Amino acid sequence: MVKKVAIIGAGPAGLLLAHYLLRRDDKYQIDIYERRSDPRIVSFSKSRTFPISLNERGMSALRKIEGLEEAVKAISVEMTGTLFHQKNGKTRLTPRNKPLTTLDRTNLAIALLEKLSEKYNSSRLNIHFNCQCTSVDLASKKVKLQNIETEEDFTVDYDLLIAADGGRSTVREYFLATEDFECEQKYVPNDYKSIFLPRPDENSGIHLEKGKIHSWMLKDGTFVVLLHQHDETMGGVILFLHNKNQIAGLSSTEEVLQFFQKNFPEVAQLMPKEEAEAFLNRPISRILTVRCSRYHQGGSVLLIGDAAHAVSSSIGQGCNAALEDVVLFDNLLNEYSDDLAVAIEQFTVRRKEDAHALVELGDNAFPSTTGLFIEFILRESLAKILHQIFPKRFAPSLSELVFETTIPYSEILNSYQGWISKVKKSNENLSVNL
Numbered sequence: 001m002v003k004k005v006a007i008i009g010a011g012p013a014g015l016l017l018a019h020y021l022l023r024r025d026d027k028y029q030i031d032i033y034e035r036r037s038d039p040r041i042v043s044f045s046k047s048r049t050f051p052i053s054l055n056e057r058g059m060s061a062l063r064k065i066e067g068l069e070e071a072v073k074a075i076s077v078e079m080t081g082t083l084f085h086q087k088n089g090k091t092r093l094t095p096r097n098k099p100l101t102t103l104d105r106t107n108l109a110i111a112l113l114e115k116l117s118e119k120y121n122s123s124r125l126n127i128h129f130n131c132q133c134t135s136v137d138l139a140s141k142k143v144k145l146q147n148i149e150t151e152e153d154f155t156v157d158y159d160l161l162i163a164a165d166g167g168r169s170t171v172r173e174y175f176l177a178t179e180d181f182e183c184e185q186k187y188v189p190n191d192y193k194s195i196f197l198p199r200p201d202e203n204s205g206i207h208l209e210k211g212k213i214h215s216w217m218l219k220d221g222t223f224v225v226l227l228h229q230h231d232e233t234m235g236g237v238i239l240f241l242h243n244k245n246q247i248a249g250l251s252s253t254e255e256v257l258q259f260f261q262k263n264f265p266e267v268a269q270l271m272p273k274e275e276a277e278a279f280l281n282r283p284i285s286r287i288l289t290v291r292c293s294r295y296h297q298g299g300s301v302l303l304i305g306d307a308a309h310a311v312s313s314s315i316g317q318g319c320n321a322a323l324e325d326v327v328l329f330d331n332l333l334n335e336y337s338d339d340l341a342v343a344i345e346q347f348t349v350r351r352k353e354d355a356h357a358l359v360e361l362g363d364n365a366f367p368s369t370t371g372l373f374i375e376f377i378l379r380e381s382l383a384k385i386l387h388q389i390f391p392k393r394f395a396p397s398l399s400e401l402v403f404e405t406t407i408p409y410s411e412i413l414n415s416y417q418g419w420i421s422k423v424k425k426s427n428e429n430l431s432v433n434l
Contacts, residue, residue: 002029003159003340006143008133008171010034012105013305013322014164015112019065020330022120027338030125031156033145035132035165039106040113050194051227051235052108052319053079053100053213055403061323064330071111075230076103082213084377085266093212094380098404102213102227104235105319133165136174141300160340161301164322167288167310175297182293188312189368189427190239191284193247195226197234197270206269208234216264220244221368224264234270237313241368248284253277287312291359294348299341304329309355312362315402321358321409325351357413364424365398365416372426379419 005021005028007014014032021028054062054072062068078099084092116125128145134153135144144155163171167185175181200206208214208226214236216224222245226236240247250256256276260268271279290310295303305322328351332343367373383397395401398419401412413420 003027004157005030005160005162006156006158007032007162007164008143008169009164009166009305009307010036010109010113010127010129011164011166011305011322012108012112012319013326014162015109015116016061016065016068016323017162017164017304017326017329018116018125019068019112020326022116022124023065024333024338026124028124028160032125032127033131033133033143034127034129035148036129038113038127038129039110050105050237050313051102051229052105053102053227053316053403054108054323055100055316055320056098057317057406058320058323059101060406061327064327065115068112068115071115072103072108073101075107075111076101077228077230078102078211079213079227080211082215083209085214085216092377094377094399096404097400099211100213100316100403102229104229107230108319133170136161136171136301138174138178138297138301159300160344163301163303163307164305165307167290167306169303169307171301172290172292172303172307175292175301175303178297180293181297184291186289187242188287188289188314188363189241189243190221190223190312190314191242191245191247191286192237192239192313193279193282193284195224195234195236195238195267195271195279196275197226197267198272198275199232200234200270206266208266208270216267217370217373218263219370221370222246222263224267226267239314242286250280253280256280289359289363291356293352295351295355296344296348299344302329302344302347308351309358311359314366315358315362317358317362317402317409321355324406354409357409360420361402361409361413364420364427365402367423367426369426372423 007018010032018030018032021030059069062072079102080099081093081095130148131145132148133143134146142155142157146153163169165171210228214226222240224238226234229235250259253273253276256279257268260271288310289312292308295308304325306318311318329347332346336342367376380397380399386394387396395415398416401407
């Protein structure tokens, strides 16, 4: 019997899960509901999000679906290291043994959408854009949605409901009324704004090396990260403390340009007046982390991705972990012969420890103060040397474990618990002093 699956959220995790389910013969009929417009027809300027980095966790998940890895690599840039730009004009390179695949999140979603449309017709897959989930009746297995354009309400039933609707998941809210469900939601200390720069002018005198992630940091913890995009533009973010920052006080295009010229002169020289104006008007974004006591409800609802374990962007693992969720669920369907009730219950059992460790790593792996950041760089260098000489006695560096392996997050946390505790204490002291 064909099972009706409703996926709330057409981000990378929801779309990849549709790929995985639809390749399981004719067992599933998929409907995806997304509150935003179709990114394939909305002009890019209206749908810009932020660049993401896929490591082996994410790429291995894509690789299992024919043609996806190639499609994503065709619109990506490989990053072989990170260049930290110092105030004196010098740079410090942290090379990577395995390159990261970087691209804009919207472009990743478009690639996944296009491959779905190529392979499947409406007899097995329907994608509904501009449709927002408004309520869930867990007992009767029904979801109420609203077409944002027409304001029409409608209800659909399901055999399996997948909540891939992000850190502020509507579906997850209805778990709160169920027995023994707990969910901790916290804002990280740093807020952010996106930065989008045009293709660098060859005569600008600023040459930010391609294939490298470029970063700058001020003494107050304000941090800029920029990456080259496939179309030769650059994208990135500026992160700054929520309760103590200079960004919120900027009130004109001129003040934006002056701020970057004073603090990040290389960025300022690449920023045209149009982007300074857009930056000024762009809303400040807050990052929410999520830690849940379970990810399933009954035998028919499952949280994945940020809906289950939203994590700080500092660790660059949000999308990778979400795609890894899909692989785990697919493996469980194989193991339990598509018994949905058992598979989603086991998802909680198998994923919870790693998901909680992921949030802890995201909050406390990378320091927010200049002093600890310098210590972190030194620790990384020493760990790489020791591991190279004594690979059986010394673990790889923290960044290597996170970005270049598929080692479970819980094992990484255990290996670096001392450092994580030190950064956590520093972050707590920083919050008290704000």
